[in-house]
Amino acid sequence: MPTTTRAAVVESGGAPFTLSDVVLDEPGPHEALVRMVATGLCHTDLGVASGALPFPLPGVLGHEGAGVVEAVGPSVTAVAPGDHVVLSFTSCGDCRNCRAGHPAYCATWLPMNLIGGRRADGTSTISRDGEPLGGHFFGQSSFAERALADERSLVKVDPDVPLTSIAPLGCGVQTGVGAVWNVLRPVTxxxxxxxxxxxxxLSAVMAAALTPATTVIAVDKVGERLSLAKELGATHTVDAGTADVGAAIADLTGGQGADGVVETTGSVAVLRQGVDALAARGTLVVVGAPPFGTEVSLDVNGLLAGKRIVGLTLGDSETRTVIPALVRLVKDGRLPLHRLIGTYPFTEIDQAVRDMSAGKTIKPVLTF
Known part of the structure; x- marks a missing residue:
């Protein structure tokens, strides 16, 4: 049976989120109906809502969901009704990268998650007044009281951990953590x-604090965020508004440069600073995404010292391995994710957007 639910709909690029009744299709063979408990708000949601990416609008976004499974399709085996789940990205499960344990680089990743707005077979998961809406965002579209999610988007988690505290694991947190653990892999x-x-x-900072790296440097222009970074495990901070970032990194690394850099800002000027600040054989992970088609200029001779620049999607995570481990770290107090989260009732999604855009809240989580 189709399900009617309340969702935050973006009518057109640049329009606000407006609450509207929508109809979810009945679960397909490999889909589940999830009652949402919480969902994080991410810059990717705002980028799509602004019209910067070619996602079909009107549509329903949201891709850091957490909730309880209510019903499953006939071929679902990974979860059952009543299970607590974190929702993450989807993937085909059968291409070369999926089979190799790298589903974030699935051959179908872009249409299945970011820009398609429909299932792989072209059918719609969400409609309103009989008209299909853009949906299937990251296999979930979790800005709604209920979500129709791909089985491969679902990760069963410990029911003793409050879902509000772990909703951001599905995208932002595993991205920062994966940049450090899966790509940089810091040595002693x-x-x-x-x-x-x-x-x-800040997720990358927390992850780095759980490795043998002895120097963890956070760079930002906002003093409160640098103070928080210190509390979350940074050994040093650099205020990019007042300091020469390259000189500061050189000084803090004894003139060697950085062994690893995680670039989260999406600014090509900052990316260039990061590459220039690398040590010989150092690696920079590109996480921040500027608008499509953006290019950066680099000093080619500077790269010949063995520097590596690696692009990253979603932490290069295998979600069913990584997310339960992160949940355990949250539960044990070793990944203090609550320090980043500010909660908002789902009906106040536009206030959450404003607070996030103004920098008042690091990670807004909407609660249902």
Whole structure:
């Protein structure tokens, strides 16, 4: 049976989120109906809502959901009604990268998650007054009281951990953590620099604090965020508004430069600073996404010292391995994610957007 639910709909690029009754299709063979408990708000949602990406609007966004499974399609085996789940990105499960444990680089990733707005077979998951809406966002479209989610978007989690406290794991947190754990993989005594102390950057700081890196440097222009970074495990901070970032990194690393850099800001000027600040054989992970088609100029001879620049999607995570581990770290107090979260009733989604855009809240989480 189709399900009627309340959703936050973006009518057109640049329009606000407006609450509207929509109809969810009945679960397909590999889909589940999830009652949402909480969902994080991410810059990717705002980018699509602004019209910057070619997602079909009107549509329903949201891709950091957490909730309780209510019903499952006939072929679903990973979850059952009553299970607590964190919702993350979807993937085909059968291409070369999916089979190799890298579903964030699925051959169908872009249409299935970011710009398609429909299932792989072209059918719609959400409609209003008989007209299809853009949906299936990251396989979930969780800005709604109920979501029709792909089985591969669902990760069963410990029911003793409040879902509001772990909703952001599905995108922003696993992205920052994965940049450090899956790409940089710091060795004993190494240095990690995080450019930008937003939700992704602070997640990278927390992840770096759980590695053998002995120098963890957070860079931002906002003093409160730098102070928080210190509390979350940064050994040093650099105020990019007043300091020469390259000189500061050189000084804090004894002239060696950084072994690893995580660039979260999406600014090509900051990206260039990060590459220039790398040590020989150092690696910079590109996480922040500027508008499509953006290019950056680099000093080619500077790269010949073995520097590596690696692009990253969603932490290069295998979600069913990574997310339960992160939930355990949250539960044990070793990943203090609550320090980033500010909660808002779902009906106040536009206030959450304003607070996030103004920098008042690092990671807004909408509650149902």
């Amino acid at each position: 005594g190494s240095s990690v620099v995080v450019l930008g102390a937003g939700a992704v950057g």
